[in-house]
Amino acid sequence: MHTGVRRVLGLLMVVVSVAMAAGCVLVFTKWLPADVARYEDYRSAGRCPSGSAAQEWREDCLRKVGLTVVDTVVRGGGKNSEYRASVSGRRFHGEVAFGDPGPLLDTLQAGDRVVGTVWRGDIVALTKDGLRQKTSDEPRDEPQMIAAAGAGLGLLAVLTLGFGTSRLLPLRRCAPLTWGGSGKWLFAAILMATFGVGLPAVWLGMAWQFVAPMIVAVVLGVAMLLRGLRGSAVAGAR
Known part of the structure; x- marks a missing residue:
């Protein structure tokens, strides 16, 4: 590859790495705290006073409405x-989305009366004849995957920065940071660690604070293993 093209590609990678790093910072300073706070507010929300009329649609209490x-x-x-289901009521006309068909959605038919829980x-949530199903808008206690996404972005930023800076160096100095060398394995390790740690953490209810350190530890372990294998290969070739 021509030296000029390599350097342009390297600069582009550095820019991408900066964007990923900014995304990582936003995940941990904005998205994650907002998601945790929203769930806590929802969990602590009580029912709206019985017989009270809604003063505004965006109430902090839980209100039951007929739909x-x-x-x-x-x-x-x-x-x-x-x-999804399209519903209509005195104050709401539109669609609500769900993550799966049951236990209520796949039993509903046009014209059915349901009770919607509004927050x-x-x-x-929608309820009919004792069957209740959460919608996709219900706050969930799943900050683990958000933390995993932030950690994954941060690690990809470091990897992309390494690729970018290596292309600004002489060819003989960037062999360890080529895609065919350790790059593809580190990229795969980051993706697998992000989902391989994040999803089980959600299922097991693990504290989200442990997710990012675990992902970083897994990827560092893979990096050290690759370094050791490369060192052994170099020693064996001598």
């Missing part, structure tokens, strides 16, 4: 999955 089902869409199939302007 009529207009139609539903229940479509499985991986990436094309779609679970801060969002319908967080």
Whole structure:
């Protein structure tokens, strides 16, 4: 590759790494605290006073409202999955999304009367005949995956910065930081650690504060292993 092209590519990678680093900072300073605070507010929210009229749609209390089902869409199939219901009421006309078809959505038909639970302007659950299903708008206690995403972004920023700066150096000095060398393995390790630690942390209810250090430890372990294997290969070639 021509030296000039290498340097342009290196500068672009450095810029991308800065953007990823900024995203990592935003995850931990904005998104994660806001998500945790929103869930705590929801968990502590009480029912709206009985018989009180709603002063505004975005109330901090939980209000029950009567709704009529207009139609539903229940479509499985991986990436094309779609679970939603169109509902209409005195103060709300629109769609609510769900993460899965049951236990209520796949039983609903047009014209059914349901009770919606509203919090801060969002319908967080629908109930009919004792069956209750959470909507996608209900706050969830899942900060672990947000922390995992932040850690993954930060590690990708470091990796991309390494790739970028290596392209600004002479060819003989950047062999360890090539895609065919350790790059692809570190990239795969970051992705696998992000999901491999984040998802189980959600399922097990692990404290989110442990997620990022665990991901970093896994990737550092892979990096040290790759370094050791490369050192052994170099020693064996002599």
